[in-house]
Amino acid sequence: MDKKTFRKQQLERLSQMTSTDRQQQNLALQTQLFTSSTWQAARTIAMTISSGIEVATRPLIEHAWADGKMVVIPKTLPKRQMAFYPYQEASQLERTAFGILEPVSGEPVSKQQIGLILVPGLGYSRDQRARIGFGGGYYDRYLADYTGKKLTLAYDQMVFEHAEWPVDRYDVLLDELLVAGDEQHDKN
Structure with missing residues (x-):
């Protein structure tokens, strides 16, 4: 199945989840996240x-703040690039053409400062930890040298045993x- 068709199916599938x-x-x-060593070790966490x-x-943002961690959120830039900016309760945000809230001002944080990036997407494969995002390629570009x-x-x-979409050489694995559901399986 091509990526465009897969994305459309996933958006439909996710929109049908009950509250x-x-x-x-x-x-x-x-x-799972808050008890993970990865979360606990990270001082600066990037997320959307x-x-x-x-x-x-x-809830992740608020928990990070309560733990004294810095939260950074992405801002899209020309040529399908992006940077992460510090995010606090008082930060001014604006909605982009993609419908995403982004910071209006501030100084970008260097990649080396970010200990953990929570990578968004629509689908993930267990075997390769491949992901399919929303189609802009921003994260794959950013993560290439992260x-x-x-x-x-x-x-x-969102999870599949194997990728049901093409995984390209430029797709960055997680x-x-x-x-x-893995938490329930672990308890049984």
């Missing part, structure tokens, strides 16, 4: 401000994949 299922999976993912179909990042940890939080509906 109860979404809430339960978000809580399971938060538990999530949209309705994505894993909720607001040396910190690349982790994803995934609803059960270091860790936390899946909501």
Whole structure:
């Protein structure tokens, strides 16, 4: 299946999740993330401000602040580039053409300062830790020379044993994949 078709199917699939299922999976993912050594070791954490179909990042942001961590969020730049900027409660944001909230001002944080990036996407493969994003290529470009940890939080509906989409040579693979349903499996 080509990437465009897969993305369309995934967007439809994710939009059909019930709010109860979404809430339960978000809580399971938060538990896994906050107890992970990767989260605990990171001083600066990059993440997006999530949209309705994505894993909720607001609780992650608030938890990071409570832990004294710096949160940085992406801003898209020309030529499909992006940079991460510090995000605090008082930060001014604007909605982009993609519908994403981005910082209006501030100084970008260097890649070397970011210990952990929570990478967004629509689908992930367990075998390769491949991901399919929303189609802009911003993250693959940014992550190409990033040396910190690349982790994803995934609803059960986002995870596949093998990639059901083409994985290209420029697609950056993840270091860790936390899946909501895995917490339940671990307890049984």
